[in-house]
Amino acid sequence: MAELDDLFHTDQYVGPERLTDLCFKLICENLDIISVKGRRGHRILRKGITFPSEICDKIIEYAQHSEATEDDDCFFSIFKNLTATRLKHVKISNCSLTDVSVNTLVNHKLYDLELTDCSNLTELCIEYINDNSENLHNLAFHGTSMVVPSSLNAADSSIDYYKRGYVFKTPSLRRLALGYVGIPASEYAILLKGLTHLTHLDLSNSFDINTFEFYYLVPNLVSLTLYNVKVNTDPKSFVRNICQLKNLRHLDISQSNYKHGQFDNPNKILCDLVNGLPQLVSLDIGGTNLAGRGVAERPIDTKIEDSNFGQLSDIPGLASRINKPLQFLGLYGTAHGACRRHDIPAKVVAGDANEDQILIAAHVCMDNKQELLQKVLSDLYHVFRYENCHRMDQALCTVLEAMEKHPAQKHIQISGSATLFYIVKMKEKGELVARMKRRIISTLLAGMSAHRDEETMMRNGCLALCQFRIPQDVMSNYEALVKVLLHSAKHSEPESFVQRIGIYLLNSLACQVEGKEKRLLGKLGCVKTMLELVEYRVESGIFDDVLEVAWSTMWNMTDETSVNCQRFLDEKGMALFLLCVKQYPHKEELLRNMMGLLGNVAEVEYLRIHLMQERYVTVFASLLRSNSDGIEVPYNAAGILAHMASDGLEAWTIEKPTRNEVLKYMVQAIESWDLNAERNINYRSFGPLLRLLDVYHTSPCQHWAAWALANLTKVYPFKYCALVVKEGGMEKLHTVIADPRPYERIKELANLVIENCYQYETHSDDVNVSHSALDPEYSLDG
Template sequence: MAHIDALFNSKQYVGPESLAELCFKKICNNLDIISIKGKHGQRSLIRGLVFPSEICDKIIEFAQKCDNIIVDDDFFLIFEDIIATRLRRVKVTNSKISDISVGIIANHHVTHLAFNDCEYLSKLSIEYINNNSKNLQSLSFRGCHNVNPVDLTSYIDSSVNYLKRGYVFNANNLRHLALERVQVAPEQYPILLSGLTNLTHLDLSNASNIGNFEFYSSVPYLISLCLYNVKIIGDPHAFVENIIKLKRLKHLDISHANHANGIYKNSNQILAELVNGLPNLLSLDIGGTNLAGRGVAEHPIRDNTRVCGGGGGGDDYYYGLCDIQGLACRVNNPLQYLGLYGTGDGACRRHDIPAKVISGDANDQQILIAARVCMDNKPDLLQKVLNDLYHVFRYENCQRMDQALCTVLEAMEKHLSEKHIQISGSATLFYIVKTKDKCQLVGQMKKRIIGTLLAGMSAHKDEETMMRNSCLALCQFRIPHDVMSNYEPLVKVLLHSAKHAESEGFVQRIGIYLLNSLACQVEGKKKRLLGKLGCVGTMLKLVQYRVDCSIFDDVLEVAWSTMWNMTDETPINCQRFLDEGGMNLFLRCVKQYPSKEELLRNMMGLLGNVAEVDALRPHLMQQQYVSVFANLLRYDSDGIEVSYNATGILAHMASDGIESWSVEQPSRDQVLSMMVEAIERWDLSAQRNINYRSFLPLLRLLDVYHTPECQHWAVWALANLTQVYPNKYCSLVEAEGGLEKLNNLLTDGRPYNRIKSLALSVIVHCSPNNTRWKQQETLQSSSDAEYSFDG
């Protein structure tokens, strides 16, 4: 076990992705590049393509990371042709593949094969592997409950009579074997391991009963033995006597996640016998047991064997320099690694421990080592370790933040289906990104964090705690800038949360705030995608629930704000709003909440976007709507915004001409008169809570000479914005041809004087001689340049 700094490779999280990685992602997200899809979803490799194992293995690896690919039997048909494709190292995780896919993979005579959480595999998979095992060096089944035989002497469990044929695995060259949750009787292990004489690494984690390991002679060349969560039911001394027959053993794991299953009588004696009997031992994990002793002075251990480092048989040895009495013989020959996570009596906090690297919970270094050790094969223990890491960030000060970040990301990526790992990981990520200087997070790292959070949210979208943690973590980033590469997955999971999370709950609330932030700061295609994914309908359902229940809260306001933002210059979303009953809810909200300024502003802003669409204005030309718009012209409780938006809606409607005004009451003339009255009440120097990306809708109204009142509203808006925010809006007026239209107003005889006066003020504001605008523009440009340089 190397030093802790060598355990974490942060380079994989920083810097740009390699060209190879980008190519594999492209292929896996577009499998039609290499394969043809049949009528029933099955795939086949395009004729003429030939791929070596270096490519095929990576395609399988990257395909399992893609959200839009289901790695199932249809997918593995791509590799059915063993001439055109080659497989060597294959790992399949959390897949619904059947034995058919195992047969396809095994036909390639693979060297390394691992299946994790593939619940539909059966014992037939073993037979497919046996038929093509001449090159097999490593085999692993974890979480595949139907694969492991239960009774090797019965036909009931399998169609194969293992007892009669004398073996389970026919793989003479196998070096590594991992079988999780084996349930055979202790006396049947010689059959289970028969013929595996070259085995050097054996993992029997969570086996139900291995007796006293009497079958040690079946695996005489073991270098590594993992018996994680295996309770020793028989005589522990007999168990130790059998284990120490494996003199080549370098790595031994007898740790437990449940401390109650790791209790030994005479624990110091047991550990001493074990360590004394394994002279080549480098790594030992006794986490979750009492083998570390109580850490207090006890009677000396009588050892009738020759102990490590010298001494004669039959002598008593007093160990004063070791706080774990059973390891006293390793004081001058410390272990490379000692696992003490979860041991009793504070073993990991003791001072004199004969090991170079220690896992435990005494500090962040020990916790990170514990996470590294149980990363791949101990998800139940990993969840506990991540909880400890979370508490370090919440209540203490983590000294190894970069390593912690790498650890959490890797844990969440490797154990996507483990709910509690995702919850603990997302909580820790929140504290990491909250604490860490954002400037130190390079783009690739931000992308990795956000992608990992989103994968966890998508896999556990109905888990409130997971969604809360992840949304809080995402709020630490710049929205939407940092999430653009994951824009669609984020929108989908937030919409699900908005629809299905507890009404009026925190998760629903923060999800809608994030959706509003996304809708506010994106344009074009991204706004249309929001509508396509159902954002308008989702927001309207939230509104309807609150109107039906007479609830007024911030969610109601933000739902309308989100629709306002997503309909901005996006006609298709405006159409969706009308098609899904938005106007009826608008009327109900106005009636129920007539004095809620923010709500009225948001609703009127949205309808202003609808009114800008020529084809949709006829839908607004109904007496019930026009009456509300006209009444709101007099609204001034919040300043000018509600009245301003109401005037804008009516200006766009009036711009279609007299013949298009089909409402008798209020009449067109009454409305136009009320519009002018409202405009003249507004303060031309008022600060605004509004953001224009384009002035084209306003500039279109400058050409409506048949109804000067429409021009009046548009030119007032330009005058206000260019006076209050010259550095932001003067250049926009000029860029979109506004100055020419304004000059035309000045020379035309139809607009009345007030319109011309306002038009002249806009021209003056935007004049090259306007030093205020130029100074502010120069300062803004300088600031932008400096920000870009720092970034």
């Protein structure tokens, strides 16, 4: 095994992505580029396209990280054309493909085929493999990809394996992994018959191999993995049989089940095993008691002189390896804390004694030891939670790899997401490059999507995401994140922390984004979900921050997005508005958010007719006289009424309150506000305000717009003066001043806006000149 530093590579996430990676992602996210759909949905490669194996193998790899394989058999049909496509090395995980797709793949005469957690496969796929096995060197079925029947007896199986004399007819096979084999020990002879060229055999989690009496079938093994296989029933016979494999360099007999790892006379068993395998360099005895009790004992091996007793290993069974240490020794979960001992004859140790041991253990458990991996990740979490982590980059890669490889394992996702929170939180600002950020966010979202009803996972994921810049860092995963958060908002426990943090994130996602993303929020049901949250609280008499943030989210997502304003009206939002005003008449933040939202609705000309009802206008008019500390509520109320009045006298179709009364109250309210008041508002465009400057038939509309511009350019000149100039506001303001129709106060405010903008531009020019004078590049004297 390589040294720890060689196991983790973060340099692939530094710098821009390779062009080839981007191409593969684009193809897999848009399969119509290379294929068309047939009548039954199966994809057919477009005519004229030919791909070599290097491209085909990669397409399958990248497709598993996109939605391309949602209908797996339909996707893999792309590779039915053996002339135009070629496959050599295929690895597929967490996939619902069937035997039909396996047949399509193996027709390419593969060199490698690894299938992990593909639960729809049956023993029929073995037959397809046998028919196309001449090049096959590596075959693996991991996790729930269980293709070997529970019995190979003809009476219990559709195929008479004994009559034909084999199960696998793969003459070139070197590596075989079969997880969860459930056949009796006596049937391994037929299972492995003919596989004499095997060098690597993995029977992890298999039911019963007894004492490995079939060793003579695989005499050339250099690697044997028997993780979670019970071998302690007759350990002497097991050791004797294993030791016939004189070329064996790696042996794994680790356990996650404590009972299966307990041996009588463990020191003697381990000693005999190590001495009987002279080529052994890698040994995993994690979860067993084979490391002994950790107390000083006399040598077990009589070949070791008593004079060397003081130099003996703290693991008695490995005393013979003091001068020839193992390259790797797995001690994770061993009895009596073996990994914490001092004199261990191994260069690299997996355990839980320190950060390095934990990272090594994670590397060893990564692919096929899911039960142990979740424990290791929990240990890694505690390193970050309570200690100082010195290998943060390696830990980050470890956690991401574990979560990516095992998306369906809830506890792996929970532990991983908790650790990611601390890693991202501890990282210095700017230390995470863009590619690594995207990978972290994508991995978190995949876990949250797979376990979106698991409150702990959702809490961990949301807290980790809060460490990023929202929405800037999540734009490449915007839709996926919105879907997850909306589900959480709708289905998590009412008033729970998960619901609260999810809604805060949704509000952040609705803010500082353009129309495309705002429209997507509405399309995915954000307006409806927010209104449901409001309705629940109104009916339950609950006032909390979720109620306020739900209205704030709708305010943000309706900003200059008419389709979302329409959705708000269609979903009976105005009825809830009236209920909230009635139930919480003095909650200023709530009123501000609601009125801001309705201000967005009022900006949409064809929607204003829906606001022209006595019950609504009465509320708007009464809020003009709101005696709250700030001006936001009356300001937004005046804005709504200004837009409604801008449609002209004939558009005012209600009797009470009258149009003249409302306009009078508007002017009174506007003139009562402090022009220097600081605001809690963010304009991305002055289009709606500038349009009101053109409403010469109703001067109070101009009054509100001119006051707003005067206030904003005076209090926040650096933010809004340039916006006035950019959007043609100066010309409109000069036109207002020159026109005889607006009354004098409007012209005063217009003049103030112009003066604010001129002063800002002059100040900016002065600042630029002074900077140039200080810059050596522009120094006149060289």
